[in-house]
Amino acid sequence: MASRGGAGKAVSKPAGEERVLTSVAAGDRFEGEKPEDLPRLWHVTLSVSGEEAPLKEVRRALQQLAHDHPFLLTSRYANDHAEIRYWEEARDLHDAAAVALRLWGEHRQTAGLPPWEIVGLEVIDRQTYHQRIAEGYGPPPASPVGVHPY
Numbered sequence: 001m002a003s004r005g006g007a008g009k010a011v012s013k014p015a016g017e018e019r020v021l022t023s024v025a026a027g028d029r030f031e032g033e034k035p036e037d038l039p040r041l042w043h044v045t046l047s048v049s050g051e052e053a054p055l056k057e058v059r060r061a062l063q064q065l066a067h068d069h070p071f072l073l074t075s076r077y078a079n080d081h082a083e084i085r086y087w088e089e090a091r092d093l094h095d096a097a098a099v100a101l102r103l104w105g106e107h108r109q110t111a112g113l114p115p116w117e118i119v120g121l122e123v124i125d126r127q128t129y130h131q132r133i134a135e136g137y138g139p140p141p142a143s144p145v146g147v148h149p150y
Helices: 055-068 093-111 126-135
Strands: 002-004 010-012 040-049 072-077 081-090 117-125 146-149
Touching: 040 093, 040 126, 055 072, 055 081, 055 093, 055 146, 081 093, 093 117, 117 126
Parallel strands: 072 146
Antiparallel strands: 002 010, 040 081, 040 117, 072 081
């Protein structure tokens, strides 16, 4: 396996060596970090869909997810799709997106969520969210908060 080094040169890795991915906790700081590198708020919209499920069960599962994770602002649902919107605190978009992409799968069993797949993800910073609202486009403010049918 080779990776790109400086000036476009390939850098070889020993056979069997895997790339190690690391995560940084939201409050951790790197040497030389500036205040703008600290965690900030990201508005997340996660869309899921799949085979039809009874509306009552979908609602109950989304309510359980909201109870388990009170950061969830609002959920809209139908019998074959749902949308979850919430604020996530993370260092950057990559961290916020990674958490969002794990949310549905990690809580499927504990909340009894349907076996749907993620079909959409939008992660925008707080400034962009408020700019969109002020300009009259983008998602309307999450009101009323809670779990609601489409």
